[in-house]
Amino acid sequence: MSKLPNIGTSIFTVMSKMATEYDAVNLSQGFPNFPVDKRLTTIVAQLASENVHQYLPMAGYPPLLTKIAQLTYRSYKRTIRTDTEILVTAGATQGIFTTIQALIKSNDEVIILDPSYDCYEAPVLLCNAKPVRVPLNDNYTPNWEKIENACSSKTKMIIINNPHNPTGKIWIHSDFEALENILQKYPEMIVLSDEVYEYITFEKKHISAHTRENILNRCIIISSFGKSFHVTGWKIGYLIAPEHLMKEIKKVHQFLVFSVNSICQVAISNYLDLVSVEEISQLYIEKRNYFCALLKESRFKLLPCEGTYFQVASYASISNENDVDFCKRLITEHGVAAIPISTFYENNKDNHLIRFCFAKDNATLEKAAKKLCAI
Incomplete structure (x- = not known):
């Protein structure tokens, strides 16, 4: 069945x-x-003959974790701990799946904002939990009245996607303020923020959950090197979360993939010294x-x-x-x-x-x- x-x-x-x-x-x-x-492919070619082909530490290549922390600080002025708050994943989808499997229990409810990417619902269902789909407004802004009405004591997580696939919409400050107001009313609710397109924005500057002090202790943020550096086939991303949530996420990660492609991690670590x-x-x-x-x-x-x-x-x-x-x-x-x-x-x-x-x-x-x- x-x-x-x-x-x-x-x-x-x-x-x-x-x-x-x-x-x-x-x-x-x-x-x-x-x-x-070409700077990246040159790095990969050089690494191919070096000793970078065996398992790396479960959380990620330590120099890459340091580079991610530096990138996050430069981008969002957020200081994160490399030993407890970063996890390199086999793509953003694996990061999302792992997070949901680790933190959602049977009969929990998870709010998903439609239109939504198709990788959100399946891991919720596999937890024997309930996805609660809430439509965005016709202009693809969040309908906070509908979202709040969908919340209950069973709501464990809300998944947000900003910048938004498929519509390209970006949240504004008032959206985060509304989210924070809801989180105050539901202290058990956590946020899964899918930000894989964070560095592909145009006239409007992307507002990241990284910049929202009020929710950082309850938020897992998903990023993608594959999307940012045009190497989607490498399937390499990372997530950032507070230590108390990361401990649970790592428990699942170690049995799902254990560690992520070694040469890709080393290559991206070196590439981050060259690219803006x-x-x-x-x-x-x-x-x-x-x-x-x-x-x-x-x-x-x-x-x-x-x-x-x-x-x-x-x-x-x-x-x-x-x-x-x-x-x-x-x-x-x-x-x-x-x-x-x-x-x-x-x-x-x-x-x-x-x-x-x-x-x-x-x-x-x-x-x-x-x-x-x-x-």
Whole structure:
């Protein structure tokens, strides 16, 4: 009998498979197709012949833990302890899964804000806990009245995603103030803050949970080197949490993966001496602006993108069909793959919106845009 009877093949897998079958331009899955920074690949090439291929300490490569602490201080002015508050993970998804498995018990409730990424719900269900899906407002800001109404004595965790996938929305100060007010009323509730796109923001500066003193003792923050440094296939991220929560998370981590890819950890540790995170935002703001300019004459209406490397677009002026069918036809008839936004909702809410990934080289964006503008 299935432990996840209502969870099937991911929409990302479905659309990428169709894109391959129909030789479509794949703007569906969220991974870059342009070359990795040569400084990083040079480091990897040098390390390949060095003694960096055996198990590292369970929590992570000690010099990398130090670099993460330094990066967190530079970015957010937060001081963290390398020995008790940082854990290197096999990607952000593993960090999220491990955290939920460690801290959520049977019959607990976990608030998930829709539209939401699909890796949040499954680990909650595997804990025999209850995911409570609360929709965001139509402009993708949090609806704090609905969120508070969804809270109860059973609520153990709220999962937040900022910058937000799939919409690119960024929280403002009043959102955190509202969250802090709720946490005061529910002292047992903790926050899981998914911030994997923290360094991919544009006109608005990302406000991290790292900067909110009132919640740090109750907050686990997830980050991703894969997203930040365009090496998604490395599956390497990290999480930061207070010691009393980290102790429990490490108990699960040691039996799930024990330790993370050694050469990748050493490579990123060395790379952090060379790279500036400010370079990341500049790269992607150029990608976003270029992609938007290419689609200016199309019939798609582009929604604001404040962060991430995703662009949400309305096709309402093109078709009345549901977004899943539209995305499938977009592949089969027009040769471009995108993701339907309804699949991020518990109730499959369909606003005729789809998500494009613009983390692609210019030639790919131009090829896709030519096809999209012809619709």
